[in-house]
Amino acid sequence: MHRNSVPTSFIEEQDFLDAAMARRDSLTAHLRAELELDAADAVELGRQRMLRRQYEELRRAGEGLVFGRLDATDGSTLHIGRIGLHSDDEPLLVDWRAPAARPFYTATAVEPQGQKRRRHIRTTGSVVVGVDDEPLSATPGHDGDLGLVGEGALLAALDQRRTGHMTTAISTLQREQDDIVRADATGPLIVQGGPGTGKTVVALHRVAYLLFTYRQMADRAVLVLGPSPRFLDYIGQVLPALGETAVVAATCDTLLPGVTVERAESRTAAEIKGRALWQGILERRVAALTPGPRELKMRWDGDFHVIPATAVAQALTSATQGRSYHRARAVFAEQLHQLLADAIAEQRETLMEEMERGYEDILSRIADTSTGASRSDVDGLLSEEELEELRERIADNATIARFVESLWPTLDPGTLLREILVDTELLATELTPAEVATVTAEPAPWASSDIPLLDALAELLGERDGEQPRPQGEFTADRARGQRDWVYGHVVVDEAQELSEMQWRMALRRCPSRSVTAVGDIDQAEAAHRHTSWAQAVRAVLGDRWTAAELTICYRTPSEVMELTGPVLALAGSHNTPPRAVRSSGVLPWQLAVTAADLPGVAAQAVQELQQRWEGGTVGVIAPASRIPELRAVLGDVPLMTATQSKGLEWDATLLIDADGISAEPRGHNGLYVALTRCTQELGRLTVS
Ligand SMILES: Nc1ncnc2c1ncn2[C@@H]1O[C@H](COP(=O)(O)OP(=O)(O)OP(=O)(O)O)[C@@H](O)[C@H]1O
Numbered sequence: 001m002h003r004n005s006v007p008t009s010f011i012e013e014q015d016f017l018d019a020a021m022a023r024r025d026s027l028t029a030h031l032r033a034e035l036e037l038d039a040a041d042a043v044e045l046g047r048q049r050m051l052r053r054q055y056e057e058l059r060r061a062g063e064g065l066v067f068g069r070l071d072a073t074d075g076s077t078l079h080i081g082r083i084g085l086h087s088d089d090e091p092l093l094v095d096w097r098a099p100a101a102r103p104f105y106t107a108t109a110v111e112p113q114g115q116k117r118r119r120h121i122r123t124t125g126s127v128v129v130g131v132d133d134e135p136l137s138a139t140p141g142h143d144g145d146l147g148l149v150g151e152g153a154l155l156a157a158l159d160q161r162r163t164g165h166m167t168t169a170i171s172t173l174q175r176e177q178d179d180i181v182r183a184d185a186t187g188p189l190i191v192q193g194g195p196g197t198g199k200t201v202v203a204l205h206r207v208a209y210l211l212f213t214y215r216q217m218a219d220r221a222v223l224v225l226g227p228s229p230r231f232l233d234y235i236g237q238v239l240p241a242l243g244e245t246a247v248v249a250a251t252c253d254t255l256l257p258g259v260t261v262e263r264a265e266s267r268t269a270a271e272i273k274g275r276a277l278w279q280g281i282l283e284r285r286v287a288a289l290t291p292g293p294r295e296l297k298m299r300w301d302g303d304f305h306v307i308p309a310t311a312v313a314q315a316l317t318s319a320t321q322g323r324s325y326h327r328a329r330a331v332f333a334e335q336l337h338q339l340l341a342d343a344i345a346e347q348r349e350t351l352m353e354e355m356e357r358g359y360e361d362i363l364s365r366i367a368d369t370s371t372g373a374s375r376s377d378v379d380g381l382l383s384e385e386e387l388e389e390l391r392e393r394i395a396d397n398a399t400i401a402r403f404v405e406s407l408w409p410t411l412d413p414g415t416l417l418r419e420i421l422v423d424t425e426l427l428a429t430e431l432t433p434a435e436v437a438t439v440t441a442e443p444a445p446w447a448s449s450d451i452p453l454l455d456a457l458a459e460l461l462g463e464r465d466g467e468q469p470r471p472q473g474e475f476t477a478d479r480a481r482g483q484r485d486w487v488y489g490h491v492v493v494d495e496a497q498e499l500s501e502m503q504w505r506m507a508l509r510r511c512p513s514r515s516v517t518a519v520g521d522i523d524q525a526e527a528a529h530r531h532t533s534w535a536q537a538v539r540a541v542l543g544d545r546w547t548a549a550e551l552t553i554c555y556r557t558p559s560e561v562m563e564l565t566g567p568v569l570a571l572a573g574s575h576n577t578p579p580r581a582v583r584s585s586g587v588l589p590w591q592l593a594v595t596a597a598d599l600p601g602v603a604a605q606a607v608q609e610l611q612q613r614w615e616g617g618t619v620g621v622i623a624p625a626s627r628i629p630e631l632r633a634v635l636g637d638v639p640l641m642t643a644t645q646s647k648g649l650e651w652d653a654t655l656l657i658d659a660d661g662i663s664a665e666p667r668g669h670n671g672l673y674v675a676l677t678r679c680t681q682e683l684g685r686l687t688v689s
Pocket residue numbers: 154157158166167169172173174177193194195196197198199200201202521555556647648649650677
């Protein structure tokens with residue numbers, strides 16, 4: 001296009017983008033040169049680490065560097081972008097997370113916040129391809145209006161073909177989403193939102209916002225918990241694109257370093273083992289392992305020394321104060337070494353006194369006092385250094401170590417959990433006989449519900465001395481990932497409705513300050529627990545000390561498909577209504593009845609047609625678990641999964657196979673609700689007659 005025929009707004013924004021790109025390129029080149037220099041010392045190494053972070057941030061910011069502009073009523077303008085840039089000490093581009101950028105997401109015609117116009121700038125690489133202006137002095141919307149911000153840019157983004165990876169939404173975040181992204185992070189926040197309302201979008205952008213706003217949070221890293229490795233892969237590219245590296249992504253199954261899930265389990269067993277009451281069972285079992293106060297007889301240099309029960313009781317009380325089993329054991333062992341050293345010193349003193357008395361007797365009998373020897377010269381007391389040396393010898397002594405081990409054995413969480421899971425007497429204190437039978441009948445390899453129990457036990461037991469060298473790594477995330485007791489600055493839980501109470505505990509254990517954002521849809525819950533409300537889901541772990549927020553607009557699923565979801569939601573026992581769809585795709589959902597024998601062939605044909613129709617995009621197939629093997633054989637590498645596995649994912653078109661079969665699965669109506677809402681454009685259904 002000739003520059004003369006291009007609208008002025010395009011030229012203006014292209015010039016600005018060119019200037020911003022040039023600035024970014026010069027900064028990148030400067031940093032690259034600095035990073036090529038060898039670091040001479042620790043200070044320089046630290047500086048280089050910081051520069052590398054800045055360099056990475058700049059490097060990644062190439063795509064979508066500038067995406068917005070605000071024109072204020074006072075005539076000033078502000079460009080908003082993926083990162084902040086300065087030129088000659090003057091602000092050039094404002095980072096989207098900075099307070100100054102907020103009106104870009106929240107100003108409305110009713111509340112223009114001093115702004116006259118909002119402009120969305122769409123770019124491809126270094127070229128401006130679209131400019132959408134939204135006057136903020138226009139007449140406010142009417143009833144039923146969704147109050148969208150930058151509607152043109154939003155709808156264009158939503159209509160894009162899906163790539164199989166999530167993309168960022170920094171340029172089109174909506175007001176209700178932005179409120180959550182920038183919410184205060186001092187306590188637990190639980191966000192309820194129906195399918196496609198942008199819960200994942202909000203959760204990930206919140207991470208980027210928090211790390212930008214609270215710089216010290218990057219030193220502790222942020223943990224993002226998702227439902228499956230497939231989901232983590234789906235969101236994996238968003239976080240680096242948002243410019244953050246201090247993030248650890250995990251599932252509840254991969255959160256405990258060194259332990260992996262080795263088998264599937266029954267829903268009944270998973271439900272029982274997910275209950276909060278296990279904390280009590282585990283605590284009681286660990287407490288019972290601590291030795292009781294009794295007199296101890298210890299051998300040193302061939303002599304027995306007695307430590308009275310009162311002294312042992314005192315040592316136990318002070319050792320166990322709020323400490324884990326192994327920490328308390330270490331403190332108790334030190335005290336025992338001290339008590340033994342004292343007993344040895346005392347015995348030696350008594351002995352010396354006796355010797356001295358005998359010596360004085362002899363002296364008096366031979367009536368020769370010419371030596372001048374007196375009691376004070378040989379009082380037998382050990383000096384402080386001698387006592388210290390004795391304590392060290394005791395601490396290093398293998399026999400004493402064996403004695404302490406027999407009294408207070410070191411334990412590993414795995415062995416102890418295996419013992420607990422067959423301890424019918426202990427289990428019967430909290431479970432019915434049938435529940436005890438279910439738990440004790442489970443095979444030994446670890447199942448998913450064992451991980452939170454192992455984690456709780458690992459915390460109660462604590463690290464043994466010398467165990468677990470602290471993981472090393474250049475970035476905080478590398479160090480945090482390998483360390484069970486790492487304390488994160490913030491924890492984000494996605495698909496939080498799936499967490500059992502014990503999994504909630506495991507998540508919260510990683511952030512004692514309770515700076516947690518959990519997003520989910522209680523109506524999509526399929527996991528083996530009984531929660532039908534957030535209050536119920538978190539009562540045992542958070543009480544009522546949490547804040548609720550809600551997302552109400554569905555961005556993913558078109559209105560034609562959302563219309564099918566109301567009855568399914570009602571069948572799932574929900575009293576909620578599905579979220580309102582922001583757009584229509586113009587494609588009506590279709591349905592075809594096939595016989596079981598014809599199903600594989602028809603499914604293969606339907607997938608091929610959908611792939612042709614949505615060329616350049618993605619197609620996914622959802623089916624009941626029982627039909628997956630026969631379908632896999634004909635569908636090749638098309639994403640094929642159960643409703644549960646499809647949670648959090650999306651494709652341009654979904655082929656839903658045997659909806660009745662999905663409904664018949666445990667919590668099947670919830671599963672069908674998930675399955676129906678995965679497409680951004682088209683839904684095809686094959687029913688089996
Ligand atoms: N403000 C936005 N701008 C652009 N795209 C958006 C926005 N909000 C959501 N989306 C898009 O809508 C789709 C659904 O978002 P997301 O996956 O976060 O929803 P969700 O609530 O987690 O859904 P579900 O619970 O069904 O998994 C995604 O493609 C996301 O990129």
